[in-house]
Amino acid sequence: MDLSDKKALITGSTRGIGRAIAEYLAKAGAFVVITGRDEERAQQVAKSISDKAIGVAMDLSDPDSIRSAYERIEKEVGPMDILINNAGITKDKLFIRMSLEDWEEVIKVNLTGTFLLTSLVVKGMLKKRWGRIINISSVVGFMGNVGQVNYSATKSALLGFTKSLAKELASRNITVNAIAPGFIETDMTAVLSEDLKKEYLKNIPLQRFGKPEDVAGVVAFLCSSMADYITGEVIHVNGGMF
Numbered sequence: 001m002d003l004s005d006k007k008a009l010i011t012g013s014t015r016g017i018g019r020a021i022a023e024y025l026a027k028a029g030a031f032v033v034i035t036g037r038d039e040e041r042a043q044q045v046a047k048s049i050s051d052k053a054i055g056v057a058m059d060l061s062d063p064d065s066i067r068s069a070y071e072r073i074e075k076e077v078g079p080m081d082i083l084i085n086n087a088g089i090t091k092d093k094l095f096i097r098m099s100l101e102d103w104e105e106v107i108k109v110n111l112t113g114t115f116l117l118t119s120l121v122v123k124g125m126l127k128k129r130w131g132r133i134i135n136i137s138s139v140v141g142f143m144g145n146v147g148q149v150n151y152s153a154t155k156s157a158l159l160g161f162t163k164s165l166a167k168e169l170a171s172r173n174i175t176v177n178a179i180a181p182g183f184i185e186t187d188m189t190a191v192l193s194e195d196l197k198k199e200y201l202k203n204i205p206l207q208r209f210g211k212p213e214d215v216a217g218v219v220a221f222l223c224s225s226m227a228d229y230i231t232g233e234v235i236h237v238n239g240g241m242f
Contacts, residue, residue: 001220001221008022008025010022018084024219089110106154131169139241141180158178162232166231180237182237182239184211218235
């Protein structure tokens with residue numbers, strides 16, 4: 001996979017799945033832009049990954065932060081060829097206890113933030129007549145999960161977003177796909193109880209939890225020329241979870 005002439009922006013890439021994706025794309029030769037809410041941490045991660053990387057603070061809950069961050073990115077390195085919409089937050093509560101704030105905060109970051117950033121990045125792709133957009137959804141967007149009505153709703157919505165945008169951009173040689181990870185070992189899942197982890201494991205035929213690298217490898221493939229004829233698809237990376 002040769003991405004040496006490509007520039008990639010990965011949201012939420014200071015840790016977990018996002019960082020693994022950045023590392024894989026950097027190994028393939030891409031210039032990578034690391035983003036997170038903490039600028040210093042983003043810059044540290046960028047420095048540790050590659051000399052062809054920068055770190056930029058971006059708060060996906062704040063439209064002004066999104067716009068100013070992307071203006072800075074374009075000024076420093078130019079328009080992006082690849083966008084990985086990976087960042088997301090959870091505000092888990094049983095539905096009967098979920099406040100409007102819990103609902104709106106997750107929607108704002110996971111869905112509206114994705115919309116706003118993509119609308120900025122896609123302009124450069126349209127001019128180049130080439131692009132890759134990959135949205136990180138989740139198995140809970142298909143199965144649902146107790147206490148995650150808000151989070152599951154955003155991950156389901158990303159699927160419709162992906163399929164519709166793929167149809168709109170296909171004529172400009174821009175592909176749009178989604179990946180739905182299952183139980184991946186990250187900071188977000190580390191807080192789950194051992195009993196709950198054992199219950200999840202019963203439903204995974206491969207009998208193990210995934211690693212961030214399992215998702216990153218699929219992302220790298222979708223960014224490469226080997227995936228030129230794939231768009232509007234959802235790839236499940238969940239060990240056969242049901």
